[in-house]
Amino acid sequence: MINNEMNPILIFISACLINNILLIKFIGLCSFFGLSTNIKNSVGMGIAVTFVTVISTIISWLIYHLLLVPLDLVFLRTGTFILTIAALVQLEEMFIKKYLPPLYRAMGIYLPLITTNCAILGATFLNIDYSLNLYKSIIHGIGIAVGYTLAIILFAGLRERIQTAPVPKSLKGYPIAFFLASLMSLAFLGFKGLFGI
Amino acid sequence: MNNKNSKPKLINDFLYGILRGNPVLVLMIGLCPVLAISTTIFNAIGMSIAFLFVLFFSNLFISMLRKFIPEQIRIPIFIIIISTFVTIIDYLIKALSPELQKQLGVFIPLIVVNCIIIGRAEAFAYRNSIISSVLDSFGTGIGFFIVLFLISFIREFLGRGTLFNHIIFKKPSLFMMLPPGGFITIGLLMGILTYFNLRKKYNKKKRSVNIEK
């Protein structure tokens, strides 16, 4: 898959398109289906996720390699990573509440939900699994966040369109959304093999 | 006439997670592992056991300690407790079944952010007795398992032609094993469920109109 020898641009493309975190790796789906009902929310969520992902990638990498590994405390990995993310989301929420109140009102309940966004925790774990160095971890994290944002905005666009389409009653809402996701996933599968990744 | 209320509370607590409050099909939460792990029945069973382990113990301890958990810091405390049990089951699986570890991969630690577990902790275990919380954990865990089992049954059968690694037929449709197949399977299941729910509502309405007549 992705390994430390790959050049950063390939890592970015792999994380964003070829192994898109939502449509190919299935990580981060709760927010994907819950939020993507309109484009505005999706853009906001995408930006917030990107911000948290980048910073938590850096912090969790540093904690892992400078603290947990030397002290043989690897088993604290899960706890420390998720607490870092929770703290960052809390900080972000306070920041947005103070300096960007309209955005805060628009995003409402979704801000705390970023903590439980599997995609961010997934990104931190994948960086460790792929043994990436700090620089490539950051690129990888950005790639995942951009891939997430891309997928969620595209999906929101599709869902907005389908609201005016003649959908059978049983399929309205979530079932048709899943069919849409299936088609999107099929499309993204077409990226496989790009640049020999 | 709602005769569900006549059942004792404890039975209701147990049944909630399976039917009316089924986490995946009704509440629509905790979807990540459902789509990723449902490629084979072996994975589904392994994941459900890990999930139930974490759900049971976290519900148990959060309910036991609920008097000591101040409301303002309850979320970080939930996270610490849940991540402890996730780490425990992670190492148990590594030690007992490396094959399962290979299949589930990063999804074992991802149980810690599974909306279902945090959701049940917040909505139920924090406010209810130990016995109710434990029953709720079993109910939700079983509800989760039923959905996961159904989907992986369909996907493994149609996508690999095997059932629990026993070959059934020889020309499977690989599409079902890939991501798009997963999405379609769960979409279909939800669609079927919605259809029956709508029918039930329609029949209820018809009956109440008839009674009024």
Add this chain to the structure above:
Amino acid sequence: MVRKIIDFMFRLTILCVITSFILAYVYKKTKPKIEQQLALIDNQAKKTLIPVADRFEQINELYTVAYDKNNNIVGKIVKSSERGYGGFIKIMVGIDNKKMVTSVMILEQYETPGLGDEILKSAFIEQFKNKTQTEIVLRKQGVNISAKTGATETSQKGYIDAITGATISSKAVVNAVRKALEYLDQYEQQKQ
């Protein structure tokens, strides 16, 4: 207000300390079992490559020597990898004392399901059994493909049939096996 914050910090810290100790205990208890499992799997994999072996000695990350009960060398195992269609294909090759391949095991692959991952099927992988380095050349529809230049040669007899529609995956495995054999040659030359 400050008292509340101190109270919260105190509770959180106590909880963290207790859970850390619990996790340290679990880690300590499971660590030996985990290492045991990994060694078992590794050993089993190596045993399928060279069945007559009794024990294995790992010299470096890629190279393992297989001994029988009387401490005679019965073969060597070399790990190798080559870029395939969807990523690196990692393999393990068992080589006997006559420099013939005993078996090939694919450890990791990311090829197209149903197409490239046919390399896992015995129909393809069994072709490598009992072949020497000169015999491990890709053959596609009766025409041989040079491992080095990718150009077709009609002179040399090829012995490994490619999978229809998955030339890249097949070629990658062939090249990986050749790399493993070359590594063995290099290593033994260095020792002398």
